[in-house]
Amino acid sequence: MKQFQFLSAGVFVIILFFSCHRGNSISIINDNDKLYINYNGEVRFNNEENAILAISRNGFIRYIHNEKKLRAENGANGEIKYEMEDDGRKISPESAEGKRFLEDVVKDMIDMGFDAKGRMERLYNKGGASALLNEVQHLKMDYIKNMYLEYLLSVDSISQDQIKSVARKISTEISSDYDKGRLLQKFPVEYLRDSLTARAWFESVKGINADYEKSNTLVNMARQDISKAQINQIVDVVNSMQSDYEKSNVLKELIFKRTFAEENFDRTLDAISYVNADYEKVNLLKALIEKEKPSADHFNKLLDVTEHVNSDFDKANLIKEMIETGLPAGASFDKLLSAVVHTNSEFDRTNLLKDVIMKNISSQDQWISVINATASIESDYDKSNFLVTIAPDLPKTDSVKMAYLKVARTISQESDLGRAVKAME
Numbered sequence: 001m002k003q004f005q006f007l008s009a010g011v012f013v014i015i016l017f018f019s020c021h022r023g024n025s026i027s028i029i030n031d032n033d034k035l036y037i038n039y040n041g042e043v044r045f046n047n048e049e050n051a052i053l054a055i056s057r058n059g060f061i062r063y064i065h066n067e068k069k070l071r072a073e074n075g076a077n078g079e080i081k082y083e084m085e086d087d088g089r090k091i092s093p094e095s096a097e098g099k100r101f102l103e104d105v106v107k108d109m110i111d112m113g114f115d116a117k118g119r120m121e122r123l124y125n126k127g128g129a130s131a132l133l134n135e136v137q138h139l140k141m142d143y144i145k146n147m148y149l150e151y152l153l154s155v156d157s158i159s160q161d162q163i164k165s166v167a168r169k170i171s172t173e174i175s176s177d178y179d180k181g182r183l184l185q186k187f188p189v190e191y192l193r194d195s196l197t198a199r200a201w202f203e204s205v206k207g208i209n210a211d212y213e214k215s216n217t218l219v220n221m222a223r224q225d226i227s228k229a230q231i232n233q234i235v236d237v238v239n240s241m242q243s244d245y246e247k248s249n250v251l252k253e254l255i256f257k258r259t260f261a262e263e264n265f266d267r268t269l270d271a272i273s274y275v276n277a278d279y280e281k282v283n284l285l286k287a288l289i290e291k292e293k294p295s296a297d298h299f300n301k302l303l304d305v306t307e308h309v310n311s312d313f314d315k316a317n318l319i320k321e322m323i324e325t326g327l328p329a330g331a332s333f334d335k336l337l338s339a340v341v342h343t344n345s346e347f348d349r350t351n352l353l354k355d356v357i358m359k360n361i362s363s364q365d366q367w368i369s370v371i372n373a374t375a376s377i378e379s380d381y382d383k384s385n386f387l388v389t390i391a392p393d394l395p396k397t398d399s400v401k402m403a404y405l406k407v408a409r410t411i412s413q414e415s416d417l418g419r420a421v422k423a424m425e
Contacts, residue, residue: 025037035065035108039062043115044118047122049107050102051106061109065108070105129157129162135148142175142179164200171204211243212243218234255288272285272305289325300335319336326360327359340352353386357393361393401424404424408424
């Protein structure tokens with residue numbers, strides 16, 4: 001048995017669906033209003049929706065709404081046989097009262113999803129997509145609303161304004177995150193080229209509470225042929241998510257599937273900086289570096305984001321990756337050295353400085369910056385070794401020599417100081 005509980009217009013409602021050997025049953029309890037439908041087989045209504053057109057073979061309907069009761073089944077000649085009563089009083093199906101009674105029964109059954117496919121087709125034939133859209137808000141259950149909205153997404157004649165309404169109704173009328181995501185993924189991508197429709201669609205995605213469903217919907221969108229504006233809209237929704245893992249799934253899909261424009265790179269980098277888990281953050285940054293081959297401005301911004309990495313190991317690996325990529329023309333060498341110097345592990349700091357001198361030195365000023373950064377090495381032995389290593393490659397100018405000797409004199413151990421000074425002679 002399945003049981004659903006929800007609030008409707010401030011009234012407590014319980015809807016029960018269950019099956020047994022006598023067919024399927026639906027029971028609705030709404031304070032003192034009680035509706036029970038026991039049925040078997042497929043039911044179809046007439047075009048006017050005031051009578052039952054057909055019940056499949058061996059099918060039947062037993063309907064009880066408070067004191068009103070109806071039984072309907074196939075007669076010997078294929079016609080529908082009705083039995084009706086109200087508070088124990090028999091009602092003739094042919095009378096005006098009986099016809100009103102039957103029309104009320106059909107309406108209740110339609111609201112519960114009976115003959116939903118036929119109902120959608122009848123509405124569409126009479127009033128097009130607008131009629132279906134208007135009907136959605138009157139339906140009682142999500143699975144019926146799902147059917148209507150999915151039907152709307154499949155029709156050819158729906159207008160751009162109507163498709164916007166579908167996006168909004170997915171957000172306002174569907175309670176299940178799974179169903180919201182499934183419907184939003186069925187949107188034809190050509191409709192989302194309209195900026196207002198795309199905005200409504202993304203607002204609906206943002207309204208999904210479960211990050212898993214939100215992520216699946218955004219990943220599906222990221223795989224489509226989307227615009228620069230839509231890339232930014234995806235990133236904006238990512239920022240509304242709590243799970244670092246799900247954020248990472250979406251951002252990786254964006255990074256690996258396309259080349260970013262300037263504004264996309266900046267927006268994506270900002271989103272990555274708000275990923276809390278260092279593992280996810282560093283992997284995303286590495287992916288961005290490998291995929292995009294950053295410009296000078298992007299390289300500088302990437303260095304800024306390294307400040308938000310808490311793990312020394314991950315931070316050092318990321319900076320090493322950037323050094324290996326090479327400093328783009330115009331990027332800040334001093335900013336790179338600052339990132340190296342602010343690595344807490346002296347072992348990593350020393351190794352990163354060695355990587356810098358192997359890859360990125362091209363001027364006297366850069367050598368002086370490296371020499372000055374060497375002062376951050378606390379161990380006299382390691383500092384002396386580093387200075388001795390770089391001494392043969394240094395430009396033989398007074399300014400370089402002055403900077404070198406100034407740092408060398410910060411070495412306390414005489415033997416280490418002597419080795420460093422001698423290497424510069």
